[in-house]
Amino acid sequence: MSENGRDGAYAPIEAWFRSYVDEFRGADGALPGPLEFKLAHSARVAENSSLIAAGLGLPGGEAALARAAGLLHDAGRFTQYAGHGSFIDARSLDHGLEGRRVLEEKARPLFSCGAAFGRLLCAVQYHNRKAEDLPSGLPPADNSLLLLVRDADKLDIMNGLIGSVETDGFKGLQVMVPDIALSRELSPGVLEAAARGETLALKDLHTLADIMVMVAGWFKDLNYTPARQAASDRGFLSRLRRQLPESQGLDALFSSLAKTEAQPGRKYIGDVDS
Ligand SMILES: [Fe+2]
Numbered sequence: 001m002s003e004n005g006r007d008g009a010y011a012p013i014e015a016w017f018r019s020y021v022d023e024f025r026g027a028d029g030a031l032p033g034p035l036e037f038k039l040a041h042s043a044r045v046a047e048n049s050s051l052i053a054a055g056l057g058l059p060g061g062e063a064a065l066a067r068a069a070g071l072l073h074d075a076g077r078f079t080q081y082a083g084h085g086s087f088i089d090a091r092s093l094d095h096g097l098e099g100r101r102v103l104e105e106k107a108r109p110l111f112s113c114g115a116a117f118g119r120l121l122c123a124v125q126y127h128n129r130k131a132e133d134l135p136s137g138l139p140p141a142d143n144s145l146l147l148l149v150r151d152a153d154k155l156d157i158m159n160g161l162i163g164s165v166e167t168d169g170f171k172g173l174q175v176m177v178p179d180i181a182l183s184r185e186l187s188p189g190v191l192e193a194a195a196r197g198e199t200l201a202l203k204d205l206h207t208l209a210d211i212m213v214m215v216a217g218w219f220k221d222l223n224y225t226p227a228r229q230a231a232s233d234r235g236f237l238s239r240l241r242r243q244l245p246e247s248q249g250l251d252a253l254f255s256s257l258a259k260t261e262a263q264p265g266r267k268y269i270g271d272v273d274s
Contacts, residue, residue, distance in 0.1 A: 009061070013068045013110050017042070017075075020106065024078050033175055034087065038077045041156055046071035048152035048230070055226025056148075062270040065116050069123040069145055070152045072107070075099040076124070087176060089128065090203040100125040118142070123149040130199045131221050140269040148268065151227035154218045158231060161215050162239045170208055183207040184245055190214075191249050195256075209244055216240045216253070220260040224268065228261075 021039055025031050031039060049070030053063040076098030077087065084092035100121050111117035122142040126134055127149050138146065164170040169182055187206045190213055194200060199221070200214040219237055222228045231237075241254045 010064045010067055013107075014071065016107060016110055017071055020075070020102075021078060024082055032081065035078055035081055037172075037176065038074055038081075041160070042071050042074050044156045044159075045073060045149070045152045048155045048227075049148060051230060052148050052151055052224055052226045055229070056224060056268045058268065058270060061116075065120060065270075066145060066148050066152075069120045069149045072103060072120065073099065073124050073127045073149050073153060075102045075107075078102075088179075088202060090201075094128070096125045096128040119145045122146055127153055130201065132199060144268045144270055147223040147266070150221075151223050154222065155227055155230055158215050158218060158236045159234060161211065162234075162236060162243075165208070165212065165243050166239065173208060173211075177202065180205065180211065181207045184209045184243070186210060186213065186245075191247075191253065195249065195253050212240050212244055213250075213253070216257055219257050223266050 021031070021035070024035055030036075046067050047070075049066040050063060053066040058066065074095065076093075076095035079102055080089075080092055080095045080098055081087065086092045087095070089095055103121060103124060108117060111120070119142045122138065123146040126146050134146075161170065164172060171182070173180055173182065185207055186209045190200065190205065190210045194213050194217050197217075197220070200210070200217060202211075202214075205211055205214060216237060219228075219231055222231060237254055237258050241250065244250050
């Protein structure tokens with residue numbers, strides 16, 4: 001097993017994913033822009049999953065499964081966009097559940113271990129749920145992988161959002177979600193909800209500033225120390241704060257987020273002994 005999870009077991013999964021994505025290309029071989037973005041996002045979430053797995057010291061098989069779950073977590077985005085032309089789950093379908101459906105239908109032969117495939121399906125199905133809406137009572141090994149993929153996904157979205165805002169004010173956002181205005185003003189109630197610790201949902205947001213506040217709030221939801229460390233190393237919170245207006249309420253929100261700690265006592269419990 002290689003240290004970043006790219007080993008013999010991972011290669012066929014990566015190849016399958018490429019051919020799956022090819023189904024959504026047009027006659028000219030190009031993907032629609034939003035799906036090109038999701039393809040690149042998937043590869044980066046795989047990288048982030050490997051980074052977290054390495055930080056947690058996971059053994060090779062577990063690290064490869066984490067990388068595969070990161071790569072495949074948004075499999076449902078492709079059918080979602082092809083069928084509905086939207087990435088807003090509330091107006092189309094639950095793309096986590098859809099990803100599970102797609103993978104159950106098409107990817108089962110890639111996994112020799114049914115238990116590992118089941119854990120990956122669980123991570124895909126629930127990766128997009130609000131933290132407070134996650135099912136309780138998942139088997140610990142399933143839960144551990146799910147939490148890792150959620151962290152890896154959030155790291156990439158945070159990174160992409162901040163980089164795009166810094167580069168050009170995130171002009172590309174309106175390709176993804178045309179209903180969101182590129183304004184740096186917060187919509188009524190957004191700051192208050194974030195200050196209460198509520199997890200904001202895209203369907204309730206109207207401006208780029210709202211989205212930045214939503215994404216800043218994810219910092220407190222990062223589960224594992226290596227993910228928290230990566231977010232700190234990349235300066236996510238301070239960089240987001242610089243892109244938002246002067247406001248004592250925002251200052252207070254960001255300083256309280258910076259003081260949150262990785263989920264206390266959260267340990268990765270993988271199927272590492274089997
Ligand atoms: Fe997703």
